[in-house]
Amino acid sequence: MELNTKFSTKNDYEQALLALCEPLKSYFSEGRAYLKIGPTQAHYEDRIAGLETFSRLLWGLVPFFKGGGSSDLETYYKEGLSHGTDPEHPEYWGTCYGCHQAFVEMAAIGLGLLIAPEKIWEPLSEKERNNLNDWLLQINPTQIPANNWLFFRVLVNIGLRNVGGRYSEEAIKESLDKIETFYLGDGWYSDGKTNQRDYYIAFAMHFYSLIYAKTMKDRDPETCSKFIERAKLFAQDYIYWFVEGGESLPYGRSLTYRFAQCGFWGALAFADVEVFSWGVMKGIVNRHFRNWFNRPILDAQGKLTIGYGYPNIQMAEGYNSQGSPYWAFKSFIILALDKEHPFWKAEEEPMPSLESLRVEKHAKMIFQRLSSKHTVALTSGQYAAWEPLHTAEKYEKFAYSTYFGFNVPKSYYTFSQAAPDNMLTFVKDHMCFVRRRCEKVKVEESIYSKWSPLSGVEVETTLIPWGKGHIRRHVIHSNGEYEVYESGFAIPVLDKGALNKVYEGKCIKLFHEKAYSSITLREGEGVLDSVQCETSTNILHPKVSLPFVKFNIKQGTTKIETYIEGDLI
Structure with missing residues (x-):
């Protein structure tokens, strides 16, 4: 079955969902309770990884069924639920x-019981x-x-309450x-x-609350109304995480x-919440899907x-099994909508007019909307204390970009292997x-x-939005001598020899026909240069180069100031 990537009509999305499910049919176990679709491992056992894939397809299939769709996978899931x-x-x-992965996967089954x-x-x-009721009820007495x-x-x-099963009202309330x-x-x-303020706020906290708001509005109108009002407020900030081309x-x-990432917008539609016009919301979702399926994913x-x-x-975490990516199917929640729903009837519209600068205090971010096609977020202070893989890179860089992405290290032994874009190293x-x-x-x-990279060194950093870029001021208090590198945005190397490099006074600029990345030294004594990073360190682009300024700092207090730009041409 050919994958339909038009992503405009409900039928387009239905065909895409079924096409994405089709190659997985041959991976169902004999009893159809598991799918093992690849050799890599997560930190939990293979048996639960197989359940994970089985369950995560339901995030797409359940809305598809709710919206009137049918598939031979119905038989697979009847057998799998029975045997599992x-x-x-x-x-x-x-x-x-405890923290059993199966509890995560129960949620999609709960959605199935609900809608x-x-x-x-x-x-x-x-x-x-x-048997299904008994197995699901394990989630109640456990300290999750x-x-x-x-x-x-x-x-x-x-979900169990909806089908007349055994459930706990106390567990819901608590x-x-x-x-x-x-x-x-x-x-x-x-x-x-x-301290994390990441996509879990959108595709978890609000996503589930909007499902609750839609399905429980007659039974618990006060909570449902509260969830909807909060989602409307969140949407005013969250829209800044997206750009016109569909990237987030x-x-x-x-x-x-x-x-x-766009599941929040679909959940708003599911809950009949028109926070922006239906055409704007549909446009965000459509372009987001098109963007992803224009990439080799x-x-x-x-x-x-x-x-x-x-x-x-x-770049993955230890809890990412081969089936984990199918959590993306949550964005197929729009398939639960009737074809006459205003979301489907609306004409796709571009992004609305947004502020060029947006301070999001709860996320500890300042968004610079450089154009309708490119956004940069300056950020600090979102340390994930439980240390998921590459915590520093995923949360504590100075800047993040919808175009440039960010790098994760292959090692910390050399600068090119650490590939520390938008960091002071x-x-x-x-x-x-x-x-x-x-x-x-x-x-x-x-x-x-205020932060410390290692014992005996303390840094005070100020990030200041400025023009098409931002200023970084560092005051370094050091107990010894160090090589220190201030780096900018990692720019993709599109073809061999296609990346240009120019020096203009105290500025180094890397560019090609699509974008540029530059860093200018404003205070301090340093050497401007660039390095091609180890391959596959950037999460968006397999090959990137990184401009930087290298300093040799002495014991005591040192002040450094740079100006960083990175944008589309």
């Missing part, structure tokens, strides 16, 4: 406990329903992580009460008690979920790969040290941070 929840069957999904029970629940026998996982418990229980403590104001949540800001963890069989702009295991004994966490952060029209 049968303690006597060899493919039983098993007992769940497509005729496909997920009703085909099962009474015994099979009891106090973050977006609490919504998994909510979805499971309201989970919602705890979620309430994460609300920060202005539409923003934290994902538990953390690469930032934070779980980027292998790719087009889940599928393997030769048509399966989604681990990576971001291309297959790249280097200290080198000691050939090892590179960068900002991992901030001791202090203040966000106004500029961002001030």
Whole structure:
């Protein structure tokens, strides 16, 4: 089945979903409770990774069923749900406990019970329903992580309630009460008690709350109204994470979920919330899908790969199995909408007029909208204390770009392998040290941070939006001598010899026909240069070069100031 990438009509999305599912059919286990679609490993056992793939397809299939679609996969899922929840069957999904990955995957089944029970629940026998009910109820007595996982418990229980199964009203209330403590104001949540403000706020906290708002409005109108009002507020900030071409800001963890980034806009439509015009919202979703499927994100069989702009295991987290990327199917929530819904009837519209500068205090970000096609976010202070892979690179760089992406290191031993774009790097004994966490952060029209890359060194950094770029002022307090590198945006090398480099006074500029990246020395004594980074360090572009200024600092206090630009031509 050929993949339809027009992404305009409901039929386009239905065909795309089925085409993406088609190559996975041959990977179902004999009892159809698992799919093992590749050789790489996550930190949990293969059995649960197989459940993960099975479940994550439901994020697309359940809305498809709700919206009137049918597929031979209905039979696969009847068998898989029966066997996976049968303690006597060899493919039983098993007992769940603690931070068990199976709790994550229960949520999509809960959604099925909630909005497509005729496909997920009703085909099962009474015994099979009891087994599924028993297996799902394991999520209630367990002490699961106090973050977006609490919504998994909510979805499971309201789903079971919807089909007349056994559930816990107390579990729903306790989970919602705890979620309430994460609300920060202005539409923003934290994902538990953390400093992270990443895509989990959009494709988890708000996504699930909007599903609740749509399905529970008659039973719990007060909570539903609150969730909708918060989503409307959040949308005013979140739209700045997207640009006209469909790209969104690469930032934070779980980027292998790719087009889940636009799931928030689809969830708004599902909840009948027209926060911008239907045409604007449809345009964001359509262009986002088109952008992703214009990139090499599928393997030769048509399966989604681990990576971001291309297959790249280097940038993934330890919880990314081969089936993890199918969390992106959450953005197919729009398939639950009737074809007469105003979302589908609307003509696609461009992005609305937005401010050129937007301070998002809860995210500790300042967005510079350089054009309708390119956005840069300056940021500090979002350290992920539980240290997912490449925490420093995913959260603590000075700037992130919808076009340039960002780099993750292959090692910290050499500068080219560390590839530290948009960072201040200290080198000691050939090892590179960068900002991992901030001791202090203040966000106004500029961002001030205080941080330490290694013992004996303290840095005070101020990021100031300026023209088409930004100024970085560093005050370094050091107990010794170090090589220090200030770097700009990593620019893709499109073809051999196609990247130009020019020096203009105290400025180095790398450019090709599509974009440029430059760094200008404003204060301090340094040497301007560039390096081609180790391949596949950038999450969007397999090959990049990096402009930098190299300093040799002495013991004591040193002041450095640079001006950084990176933009499309």
